[in-house]
Amino acid sequence: MAQKNYSGVNISVDEEGYMTDSSQWTKEIAKEMAKEEGLNLTEEHIKLLEFIREKVLSGSALTIRAIGKSGFTDIKGFYQLFPGAPLKKATKYAGVSKPSTCV
Amino acid sequence: MKKLLILGAGTGGTIMANKMRKALEKDEWDITIIDKYKTHYYQPGFLFIPFGMYSKKDVIKPKADFIPYGVNLIFADVDKVVAENNQVLLKDGVVLNYDYLIIATGTQIFPEETPGLQDKLWRKNIFDYYTIEGSAALADFFKTWEGGDLVLNIAENPIKCPVAPLEFVMFADAFFVERGMREKVNIHFVTPMSGAFTKPRASKVLGGLLKEKNINIIPDFYIERVDNENKTIVSYDEKEVPFDCLITIPVHKGDPMVGRSGLGDDMDFALTDKYTLQSDKFKNIFILGDAANLPTSKAGSVVHFAAEVVFENLMCSIEGRPYTGKFDGHSNCYIETGFGKGALIDFNYDTEPLPGAFPFPGIGPFGLLKETRMNHYGKLLFRWIYWHILLKGKEMPISSHMTMAGKKMHDF
Missing domain, CATH: 3.50.50.60 (FAD/NAD(P)-binding domain)
Structure with missing residues (x-):
């Protein structure tokens, strides 16, 4: 398991860069992680990441549709916030595991 | 008389009706199962129909044929569950009380969710x-x-x-x-x-x-x-x-009734403890199969394995013992790959599908994560097993818990 240093904290990540211990997450870590991939996180991003954390850590399956209904953004907006593969990026920056809703 | 109520007479509900009627005394327990529809579909068979391999008659049978003697079968639309009062309200105004409730109302497609479809x-x-x-x-x-x-x-x-x-x-x-x-x-x-x-x-x-x-x-x-x-x-x-x-x-979403009852997530899948298979809020409600919001496949094999756990924990609860059933998310799927061959995968919450042999380590006869003719025959044979063994809640030679025996960790 790889170690990475974000904002002065050592965290362990899996081979795709997802945090393996969600409890280590902070907003600062999320911001640095996203910056590394060329994305500047705003408060709007962070609010959504917190929603995702709450949802995933309570054991619910996370879907793009659920995010569209979250009240923070609609699905189109979600794509604009995290261009390309929004669910994969957002879960990574939220410090939770990659969604595996298909199994 | 105590009452066990089962919502949904599909794969899960039917298995439970059979298992529970055998286990519970007829003069102590009244068992009722409710469904909207009279026809039981062998859903894995739908895949074969477009290619002319099966026709309609291969995949439908009356639900009533699979519900045992001594279980009340009601065809009705459920309005909602009022869990605080241990009641189920039917749309025609009838109110049913229960001591234990099993929700096995499955999942359906909602093409109207996608504009233009x-x-x-x-x-x-x-x-x-x-x-x-x-x-x-x-x-x-x-x-x-x-x-x-x-x-x-x-x-x-x-x-x-x-x-x-x-x-x-x-x-x-x-x-x-x-x-x-x-x-x-x-x-x-x-x-x-x-x-x-x-x-x-x-x-x-x-x-x-x-x-x-x-x-x-x-x-x-x-x-x-x-x-x-x-x-x-x-x-x-x-x-x-x-x-x-x-x-x-x-x-896909769960039955809207789950949402109306306040027991579901935003897709109407019922909120379920992933190990005990109870409702997260009400300990006398169990959720079985596709209706649950569990992070495992929505598939007949999962329902079959989960039914063993629901049965065990329901009996524990009825008899006042601590729960001994713990679901591991076990899923086992035959994958048709065409030209008379098939593959097979076997996995659970924590272990991804691995290559190997199944169910007997080193022997098979089925090969995991590879294409073989035997796997294809396994899938065809399964239709017979489904109608004759699985729905009736009889023993199958496959453990409800996934085993690592026969699986190879380092094949790639």
């Missing part, structure tokens, strides 16, 4: 095969289709039987080869996932199979709408895929 091309150039009507209409369409872009699109996860779309495109490949028109058909597999399957090793093997069969995978595509004029599907980030024939796996 049920427009003028619906069942003309756009088909689903998750309903008997859809798969039968597609069988008719394929009889005279002259070819073009065949696009299979998964709208959203979770879906029933996550491997069925893979099976569909591999069947389509074999079907059009056998018809001598494969070069006229371009097959595209368009998915919101980043590959053929989410679990890494299985995705690699299955993705490789699709490539070998000249099936084009378009990953990370999340459909927003169907453009009926231009015959394209359009994603939220404005990507377009043209089609001549669109096979849609529409959005």
